[in-house]
Amino acid sequence: MLTLKDARRVIEAAEKKAEEIGQPMNIAVVDAGAQLLAHIRMDGAWIGSIDISINKAFTARAFDISTEELARNSQPGDQFFGIHASNQDRVMIFAGGIPLKGSDGSIVGAIGVSGGSGAQDQAVAEAGAAAHTC
Amino acid sequence: MLTLKDARRVIEAAEKKAEEIGQPMNIAVVDAGAQLLAHIRMDGAWIGSIDISINKAFTARAFDISTEELARNSQPGDQFFGIHASNQDRVMIFAGGIPLKGSDGSIVGAIGVSGGSGAQDQAVAEAGAAAHTC
Amino acid sequence: MLTLKDARRVIEAAEKKAEEIGQPMNIAVVDAGAQLLAHIRMDGAWIGSIDISINKAFTARAFDISTEELARNSQPGDQFFGIHASNQDRVMIFAGGIPLKGSDGSIVGAIGVSGGSGAQDQAVAEAGAAAHTC
Amino acid sequence: MLTLKDARRVIEAAEKKAEEIGQPMNIAVVDAGAQLLAHIRMDGAWIGSIDISINKAFTARAFDISTEELARNSQPGDQFFGIHASNQDRVMIFAGGIPLKGSDGSIVGAIGVSGGSGAQDQAVAEAGAAAHTC
Numbered sequence: 001m002l003t004l005k006d007a008r009r010v011i012e013a014a015e016k017k018a019e020e021i022g023q024p025m026n027i028a029v030v031d032a033g034a035q036l037l038a039h040i041r042m043d044g045a046w047i048g049s050i051d052i053s054i055n056k057a058f059t060a061r062a063f064d065i066s067t068e069e070l071a072r073n074s075q076p077g078d079q080f081f082g083i084h085a086s087n088q089d090r091v092m093i094f095a096g097g098i099p100l101k102g103s104d105g106s107i108v109g110a111i112g113v114s115g116g117s118g119a120q121d122q123a124v125a126e127a128g129a130a131a132h133t134c
Numbered sequence: 135m136l137t138l139k140d141a142r143r144v145i146e147a148a149e150k151k152a153e154e155i156g157q158p159m160n161i162a163v164v165d166a167g168a169q170l171l172a173h174i175r176m177d178g179a180w181i182g183s184i185d186i187s188i189n190k191a192f193t194a195r196a197f198d199i200s201t202e203e204l205a206r207n208s209q210p211g212d213q214f215f216g217i218h219a220s221n222q223d224r225v226m227i228f229a230g231g232i233p234l235k236g237s238d239g240s241i242v243g244a245i246g247v248s249g250g251s252g253a254q255d256q257a258v259a260e261a262g263a264a265a266h267t268c
Numbered sequence: 269m270l271t272l273k274d275a276r277r278v279i280e281a282a283e284k285k286a287e288e289i290g291q292p293m294n295i296a297v298v299d300a301g302a303q304l305l306a307h308i309r310m311d312g313a314w315i316g317s318i319d320i321s322i323n324k325a326f327t328a329r330a331f332d333i334s335t336e337e338l339a340r341n342s343q344p345g346d347q348f349f350g351i352h353a354s355n356q357d358r359v360m361i362f363a364g365g366i367p368l369k370g371s372d373g374s375i376v377g378a379i380g381v382s383g384g385s386g387a388q389d390q391a392v393a394e395a396g397a398a399a400h401t402c
Numbered sequence: 403m404l405t406l407k408d409a410r411r412v413i414e415a416a417e418k419k420a421e422e423i424g425q426p427m428n429i430a431v432v433d434a435g436a437q438l439l440a441h442i443r444m445d446g447a448w449i450g451s452i453d454i455s456i457n458k459a460f461t462a463r464a465f466d467i468s469t470e471e472l473a474r475n476s477q478p479g480d481q482f483f484g485i486h487a488s489n490q491d492r493v494m495i496f497a498g499g500i501p502l503k504g505s506d507g508s509i510v511g512a513i514g515v516s517g518g519s520g521a522q523d524q525a526v527a528e529a530g531a532a533a534h535t536c
Contacts, residue, residue, distance in 0.1 A: 003177050035181045039173040043137050047436050048464025050170045051489045076478045084484040089491055093484035118481035167435015168315050196316025210344045213386035216352040216361035221319045222490075223357055271445050303449045307441040311405050318438045 002029070002100065002109040006132060007037040010100065010111055014128030018042060018115070025115035025124055026053035029100070032108050034061040042115070049114035055090045056097030056125075057112030062087065064107050067097035068122055096121030098129045136165045136234065136243040140266060141172040144234065144245055148262030152176060152249070159249035159258055160187035163234075166242050168195040176249070183248035189224045190231030190259075191246030196221065198241050201231035202256055230255030232263045270297070270368065270377040274400060275305040278368065278379055282396030286310060286383070293383035293392055294321035297368070300376050302329040310383070317382035323358045324365030324393075325380030330355065332375050335365035336390055364389030366397045404433045404502065404511040408534060409440040412502065412513055416530030420444060420517070427517035427526055428455035431502070434510050436463040444517070451516035457492045458499030458527075459514030464489065466509050469499035470524055498523030500531045 007029035018025040024042035026049040031037050036054055056067050063070060074080045074093040084093045095118040100109045111132075113125040141163035152159040158176035160183040165171050170188055175181075190201050197204060208214040208227040218227045229252040236242040245266075247259040275297035286293040292310035294317040299305050304322055324335050331338060342348045342361040352361045363386040368377040379400075381393040409431035420427040426444035428451040433439050438456055443449075458469050465472060476482040476495040486495045497520040504510040513534075515527040 004174055007174075033181065035175075036173060036184045037175050039170065040138055040141075041169075041171050046465050047167070047169050048461065048489055048493065052485070055488060071483070075483065084487045089487045091484075092488060094482055165435070167433070167437060169435060193316065197314050214362055215339070215343065216359075217320070219352045219357045220323060220360060221316055225316065272442055275442075301449065303443075304441065304452045305443050307438065308406055308409075309437075309439050315435070315437050 013131030017127035023116040030057040052114035060097035060110035068095035147265030151261035157250040186248035194231035194244035202229035281399030285395035291384040298325040320382035328365035328378035336363035415533030419529035425518040432459040454516035462499035462512035470497035
């Protein structure tokens with residue numbers, strides 16, 4: 001079970017990465033029930049990314065997949081095209097959401113990051129996720 | 135302008151109070167634009183209070199009033215009855231949301247707390263708000 | 269047919285009244301189709317009143333009634349109780365929305381005001397409506 | 403901080419441009435919190451563009467980017483494809499929304515225009531934005 005302490009450790013690692021690359025981010029962590037555990041908006045980060053960070057985390061746990069990988073299956077013509085309109089439009093299909101795994105490999109939650117390019121969001125989310133699995 | 139550092143100090147003070155009274159809470163802080171700056175869900179706090187804490191903070195800044203005071207004007211027959219259905223149902227009309235004031239007395243954001251009785255939510259929100267104005 | 273020029277005259281009169289009573293307001297005007305023609309938020313007016321002012325105007329034209337009068341029929345036990353949850357929660361049942369009448373007495377739109385007490389909102393809306401019917 | 407007076411100057415300049423090109427428009431301005439400050443619908447402008455103009459302004463401030471530029475990153479296969487479904491469907495990914503900058507270069511709000519072709523919306527929004535930075 002993911003605790004608030006876990007979520008804070010994940011967020012702290014992601015935040016550090018965001019500072020390193022010089023791009024303020026919204027960072028969110030959800031638990032195994034895909035429900036929000038914690039969120040921060042770094043100073044200067046986009047207002048529109050509040051919702052996106054939370055919903056990238058939701059998406060990564062809702063389907064136990066990174067949003068980057070989901071994106072590759074959700075473009076027009078792909079097998080999941082249209083999934084972004086499901087779940088009251090909470091499904092985000094671009095990079096920045098990653099499942100968090102427990103020590104036994106089971107998925108216990110997810111991190112969602114939004115505030116920069118897709119590559120930046122993904123790098124920050126990976127830094128956060130790494131802090132959990134370590 | 136409210137910073138993430140400010141929001142964390144407010145949340146920390148509120149969290150400490152919640153621990154003292156032994157009731158896990160959701161705690162959220164919004165900025166002057168009523169937009170989310172940070173949120174935490176303490177271990178064991180209600181899932182349904184995620185949304186409520188965020189929206190109590192929204193409400194307190196949206197109308198520059200504590201949700202406890204707004205509640206007293208929003209009951210059946212009162213001058214604002216029905217306001218809870220405005221703003222896409224984001225207006226919370228029970229205790230736990232309090233505006234945060236800057237050193238010059240202007241309102242710079244708000245805290246929202248949800249997870250216990252109205253009195254408990256209010257006490258935790260007041261502890262958080264006090265940490266800002268100090 | 270209500271024109272943008274008409275809407276501006278109505279808003280100007282309402283704004284003047286709001287200045288007189290010293291309470292910044294959100295003021296909106298809708299046309300005969302209950303669709304927004306113009307809106308202003310005076311400096312310092314509540315963020316949460318943006319939505320309410322627009323929807324008070326919507327309500328006043330949607331039912332061809334002042335929201336103050338509608339309120340008297342929409343409390344628990346009243347004939348219209350529950351109407352505030354209809355129309356995607358856009359129906360406002362407290363004072364501040366007034367239909368605008370053409371020279372032949374037909375209703376051509378409405379004004380909606382939000383930002384103070386019910387009495388203040390009503391006074392400002394009346395000042396705006398008077399500028400149209402004069 | 404963007405004032406109502408600022409918003410009116412921006413809208414006036416945009417409106418003048420719309421008249422020059424002979425296309426009635428909806429024009430909206432939001433503040434730094436992405437919250438509506440003022441809106442007008444010119445006589446004959448599309449009803450469906452009320453929402454779009456307001457949400458183009460929201461989008462331009464929410465992500466500190468013109469909606470025209472955002473559009474270039476949000477097509478199928480692009481890094482932000484799917485962003486239009488975030489933020490409760492308020493993200494507009496076609497031309498007509500432009501951030502407004504303060505004298506120090508910081509973004510203080512945004513203008514959103516809808517009512518014609520993408521090129522027309524963009525031209526009118528640029529005329530409005532120019533009136534602010536002058």
